[in-house]
Amino acid sequence: MRRIIDAFRITRILTVLKSQRCGMSLAARCFLAWAMLYAPGNGGIIWPTKELARDSIENELAPMFRQNPALESLMPPRAIDFRQFKLRLDNHCYIQTGWATSLNTMIAKTLRYLYLEEPAEYENAKLDIKEFSSARTTTWRDRATIAIFGHPRTRQDAMWAAWEQAPVKLFWHRPCPHCEQYFPPAWQNVRLGLPDDFRREHGNVAAATYALLNDTAWEECPHCHAEIREHHKHDMNLRGVWAAEDAQITEEEIDREHQLQIELAHFTGDPKPYKYGNIIWMHLDRGIEQHHLGFHISAIYSPWVSYSELAMHWLNAQGNAGRLVNFFATYLGWLYEPESKGVARSIFTKKRDTAPPPRLLPPWTT
Numbered sequence: 001m002r003r004i005i006d007a008f009r010i011t012r013i014l015t016v017l018k019s020q021r022c023g024m025s026l027a028a029r030c031f032l033a034w035a036m037l038y039a040p041g042n043g044g045i046i047w048p049t050k051e052l053a054r055d056s057i058e059n060e061l062a063p064m065f066r067q068n069p070a071l072e073s074l075m076p077p078r079a080i081d082f083r084q085f086k087l088r089l090d091n092h093c094y095i096q097t098g099w100a101t102s103l104n105t106m107i108a109k110t111l112r113y114l115y116l117e118e119p120a121e122y123e124n125a126k127l128d129i130k131e132f133s134s135a136r137t138t139t140w141r142d143r144a145t146i147a148i149f150g151h152p153r154t155r156q157d158a159m160w161a162a163w164e165q166a167p168v169k170l171f172w173h174r175p176c177p178h179c180e181q182y183f184p185p186a187w188q189n190v191r192l193g194l195p196d197d198f199r200r201e202h203g204n205v206a207a208a209t210y211a212l213l214n215d216t217a218w219e220e221c222p223h224c225h226a227e228i229r230e231h232h233k234h235d236m237n238l239r240g241v242w243a244a245e246d247a248q249i250t251e252e253e254i255d256r257e258h259q260l261q262i263e264l265a266h267f268t269g270d271p272k273p274y275k276y277g278n279i280i281w282m283h284l285d286r287g288i289e290q291h292h293l294g295f296h297i298s299a300i301y302s303p304w305v306s307y308s309e310l311a312m313h314w315l316n317a318q319g320n321a322g323r324l325v326n327f328f329a330t331y332l333g334w335l336y337e338p339e340s341k342g343v344a345r346s347i348f349t350k351k352r353d354t355a356p357p358p359r360l361l362p363p364w365t366t
Contacts, residue, residue: 003242003278004295005031008145009039013133013292015162016149019299019333024149028115033064033071036093041112041140043095048121053085053097061087061095106132112140118150119158120329129158151329160335166294170279171245174236174301179224182241182249185300187332189220191227192311199315208315217307219300230306237301242279254278299331 001023007014008031018024032043047053062080065071065087074089081088087095098106100122114136116122119129129148137144152160163169171184183189192207193216199207211217219228228236241257243249257278299305310331317323321338328336356362 001027007293007295008035008147011291011293012142012144012146013166014145014147014149015166015292015294016147016297017159017163017294017333018149018151018297019302019305020151020330021299021304022297022302024297025117028147028149029060029064032061032095032113032115033068035113036074036089036091036095037070039112040091040093041143042093042110043113043115044106044109044111044136045095045097045115045117046106046122047097047099047117050099050102052117053099054082057085057087057095057097058082061097106136109136110139111136112144114144114146116146116148116150119148119162120150120153120160122158129162151333152335153325153329155335163294166292168292169245169294169296170242171296172237172240172298172301173243173247173249174240176221176223176226177228177232177236178226179221180251181221181223182243183222184243184245185298186222187300187314187328187334189222190300190307190310191218191220192315193217204315204318208312211315212308212312215306215308217311219307230308233301233303237303240301242295296333298333305331 004014004016004024005027008028016024032045035041035043045053045056047056057080065075065079074091076088076090079088080086085097087097089095096106096109096111100119114133116129116133122129133146137146148159148162150159152163154160173182173184175182192211194207194211198210202210215230218230220226221228241249241254299310300307313327313331317327321336324338325336328334
């Protein structure tokens, strides 16, 4: 998460394909609060509904500013304007919240920071995210930041379209605690750990309860096939790095990337960077870092969601396509696309050549 927050400063467009309960919305608000102090500019947050927009400004942004002395100094006596859904600040900036079906609050606004929460839910508003974001941030040009984060439902929704437009797509790679090989998260590596024939004998609902109560699920390393349990997550995440999905990560590459980051920090005056948590650019083009980055966050490595909890939700969703779509979107930050087997045309043509005359009943019907 640290590297994603850093990306807010250096990237023009940031797309985060995320699961729920990963802290991304809080991280975005923290950066926006930091920006009001050190890189001030008007901010805007668009939510799917009016209720979420009001709750955001009243119960999230305003308390965050009031609980920090430096941020509280920016708040005038009547900082919150509920009529316009705006948080006014004394440094001539404001944070405007809006919702997808009524964007009047954003018309003619000049924004430096624009956040779009869950754009997959904007579909009814027929909002062109790219055109809207460009129009609102034109004044600030390359100094503006557009952040789009949420979980996708279908390939046609706005969230997936934003992810597809990102030229660099980064996944969190963690080292196996047994073989030290790095790999990205994948649901096919999660094992339910249920006794043999348990699902067949007791059903998916009973299996889901059993998996959660007995903490049976675990993750299998795709390299050495060893068991990765819940207590391994913390140390694995501490040594994780961001890289392309198919990148082959080694400690030598991490060391080289860390040395480059140290040299860059020496010239820019930034603090000395951490060794882990960085982007491994060995397999990517550094020149596009400033334009558009995409990050994928999955609950598979989340410290707040256990393997067994994921197994429970997956088992409860079996047999219901809508629940499976919801599971993949909200917990894995990915699309659910069931495999469909096509029927070869040759099967019918072969049967046609040897078929009896039309309107003739086959022998087995008599």
